[in-house]
Amino acid sequence: MLPALPGAVVEEIAAFGRYAASRGWVPATSGNFSRRVDARHAAVTRSGIDKGAIAPGDVAVIAIDEPVPPRLSAETPLHLARYRSDAAVGAVFHVHTVAATVLSRLYEREGVVRTDGLEMHKAIGVRTHESTVEIPIFANDQDTFALAARVEARLGADPAVPGYLLAGHGIYAWGATAADARRHLEGLEFLLACHLEERRLR
Numbered sequence: 001m002l003p004a005l006p007g008a009v010v011e012e013i014a015a016f017g018r019y020a021a022s023r024g025w026v027p028a029t030s031g032n033f034s035r036r037v038d039a040r041h042a043a044v045t046r047s048g049i050d051k052g053a054i055a056p057g058d059v060a061v062i063a064i065d066e067p068v069p070p071r072l073s074a075e076t077p078l079h080l081a082r083y084r085s086d087a088a089v090g091a092v093f094h095v096h097t098v099a100a101t102v103l104s105r106l107y108e109r110e111g112v113v114r115t116d117g118l119e120m121h122k123a124i125g126v127r128t129h130e131s132t133v134e135i136p137i138f139a140n141d142q143d144t145f146a147l148a149a150r151v152e153a154r155l156g157a158d159p160a161v162p163g164y165l166l167a168g169h170g171i172y173a174w175g176a177t178a179a180d181a182r183r184h185l186e187g188l189e190f191l192l193a194c195h196l197e198e199r200r201l202r
């Protein structure tokens with residue numbers, strides 16, 4: 001028996017969707033968002049919906065440990081894998097930004113995008129700007145079950161960065177709460193945008 005979908009969870013997901021849409025991060029119904037409901041369940045967005053206008057019917061509660069039901073995003077396994085790997089993960093947000101899409105292609109062979117010396121490192125839990133952050137990149141794969149297994153194997157029990165890139169695709173970020181996941185995503189996106197801008201100017 002699945003738990004009911006809490007209205008507050010829908011509102012958190014919808015609020016993030018409106019924000020992401022306002023930034024141009026979820027073009028053409030792309031992106032997907034999820035929020036942990038309890039230890040064994042998560043609320044996830046359905047496939048093909050306008051992420052800037054999410055209604056209660058656009059969000060489904062599913063079991064974290066069971067097969068993904070139909071009509072959900074093909075990327076749902078990537079969300080569920082994060083909840084399974086870390087009980088502290090409470091929200092996972094995935095968007096398609098230009099900086100994430102472009103840089104993940106440029107650095108796919110290296111497997112990381114590095115940023116250094118940026119104050120914004122603090123937004124993702126690094127103590128000082130005097131640091132180098134390595135944002136992992138994974139090759140995109142339509143087999144999202146296999147992809148999720150590769151992602152979790154590399155991230156390990158305590159990922160240094162609360163997010164990763166899929167090459168030519170976009171960015172995932174997570175946090176204990178929806179606010180934490182949003183802050184991490186904003187921070188990572190800012191780092192990527194700065195990196196892209198610097199590359200253009202050099």
Ligand SMILES: [Zn+2]
Pocket residue numbers: 030031032075094095096169170
């Ligand atoms: Zn995507």
